[in-house]
Amino acid sequence: MKLFKGALAAVLALTLTACSTAKQEEPIKVLTPMGAPSLSLLGLYGNDKVTMETVDGADTLAAELSKEDGSYDIIVAPINQGAALMNKGKSNYTLSQVVTWGNLYIVGTSDDALDKEGTFAVFGEKAVPQKVLNASMDLSTIKATPTYFNSVNDVQAQLLSGKASVGLMAEPAATATIAKAKEKGIELKIIKDLQKEYKEKNNLESSGYPQAALFVKKGSEDKVASYIEEAAKFANETAPKDSDKIKAQVEAATVEKLGIPNAEIAVKTWERQNIHIKKATDVKTDIETFLKQFKLTLTDEMYTK
Numbered sequence: 111m112k113l114f115k116g117a118l119a120a121v122l123a124l125t126l127t128a129c130s131t132a133k134q135e136e137p138i139k140v141l142t143p144m145g146a147p148s149l150s151l152l153g154l155y156g157n158d159k160v161t162m163e164t165v166d167g168a169d170t171l172a173a174e175l176s177k178e179d180g181s182y183d184i185i186v187a188p189i190n191q192g193a194a195l196m197n198k199g200k201s202n203y204t205l206s207q208v209v210t211w212g213n214l215y216i217v218g219t220s221d222d223a224l225d226k227e228g229t230f231a232v233f234g235e236k237a238v239p240q241k242v243l244n245a246s247m248d249l250s251t252i253k254a255t256p257t258y259f260n261s262v263n264d265v266q267a268q269l270l271s272g273k274a275s276v277g278l279m280a281e282p283a284a285t286a287t288i289a290k291a292k293e294k295g296i297e298l299k300i301i302k303d304l305q306k307e308y309k310e311k312n313n314l315e316s317s318g319y320p321q322a323a324l325f326v327k328k329g330s331e332d333k334v335a336s337y338i339e340e341a342a343k344f345a346n347e348t349a350p351k352d353s354d355k356i357k358a359q360v361e362a363a364t365v366e367k368l369g370i371p372n373a374e375i376a377v378k379t380w381e382r383q384n385i386h387i388k389k390a391t392d393v394k395t396d397i398e399t400f401l402k403q404f405k406l407t408l409t410d411e412m413y414t415k
Contacts, residue, residue: 135159136333141174142186143167144369146281146383147322149376150209151186152356153344154337155363164367175201175325183330184337188238189323189397193406203325206414207338208393209345211318211384214242215284216302217269218276223254223301230254231268231277233261239278241403242319246307270294276301282379286371305384312399318384319400320393326414342387349385353377390414 139161142148154160163182165171171187174180175195180202185192186209195201216224224230234240235258243249249256254276259265266287268274279287284300291298305318326334349356360373370376390397391413401407 137161138183138330138334138337139163139181140184140186141165141171141182143171143322144367146210146213146385147186148363148368149370149380149383150322150324150345150385150387151341152349152359152363153341155359157337157340160337162363162367164369166369175203178202180327183327183334185325185327186322187325189320190238190401190404190406192323192325193401193408193412194404196408196412197406201325202328204328204412204414205323205390205397205408206326206334207324207342207387207390208320208322208397209324209385209387210322211316211386212242212305212308212321213281213379213383214239214304215279215281215300215382216276216304217279217284217287217298218301219296219298220275221301223276224252226253226275228254228276229268229274230256231265231274232256232258233265233278234258238321239280242304242308243278245319245403246304246311247302266290269298270296272296278304281382282370282375285375285379285382300382303382314396314399316388316393316396320397321384323390324387331414338387345385345387349380353380356380 137159140151140154141163142151144164144166148164155162168188168191171185172191172195174182175185175187175192185203189208192201192203192205218224232243259268262280262283265277265279266283269277269287270291288298308319309317356377357373360368360376365372397408
């Protein structure tokens with residue numbers, strides 16, 4: 111009898127292990143914006159169990175997050191966008207991770223460019239860039255006049271044409287702009303890190319602000335768990351120590367899909383893109399502080415268990 115019970119226990123253990131392994135190997139679909147958010151999941155490219163799709167712009171993200179039975183197990187989107195939809199009861203996704211912590215920098219011709227008369231070229235009016243800028247600096251203390259443009263590319267054009275000597279930019283565009291300016295004989299450099307300014311002004315533990323977040327479809331929590339661990343290990347542990355592996359993964363994903371100029375830019379700007387995957391429930395204070403600017407709050411049910 112004891113022998114039978116032992117054999118039965120062994121069979122059950124093997125069955126449970128097989129089920130667990132099978133669940134971990136279940137294929138998933140992921141949707142992410144190009145740029146830093148797509149780089150946050152760099153560790154998943156090349157995994158044949160993961161179908162990775164990238165988009166340029168927020169409209170597709172909002173549409174997919176709003177579907178009652180969406181086809182994506184994971185969607186990476188601006189945290190305020192997902193939070194707004196959840197607040198309206200228009201999303202079947204919950205907040206699982208924060209994946210990027212801000213990549214906004216002020217680029218200028220000199221350290222005191224903000225203290226001189228002229229145009230301070232800025233993008234993102236009424237959106238995250240403007241809100242972060244206002245929450246990071248006292249703009250009444252600078253002499254340059256903030257002037258809003260449609261996109262970071264327009265800010266780049268202002269700097270490269272010499273019409274502005276200082277501008278707000280996002281990485282990796284900031285580094286690319288500095289390089290292009292050098293070719294034209296214009297010296298530009300990063301003069302302020304808005305993530306540090308934001309942390310200091312708001313007395314936060316984490317550097318930066320929760321920018322892009324990973325949302326999980328209800329019912330897919332177990333299926334995606336091991337993949338999230340895989341992505342986090344690469345972003346948090348491997349990439350900061352091994353630039354060759356960043357290059358290899360970028361090449362596997364292709365720069366076109368990631369929406370970046372080249373692999374070298376990804377390596378050079380990795381640190382300044384503030385890619386750190388953190389469980390949302392562990393950084394609630396940072397999330398609450400940031401979402402207050404959008405007059406949004408999250409209930410416990412809106413976080414992935």
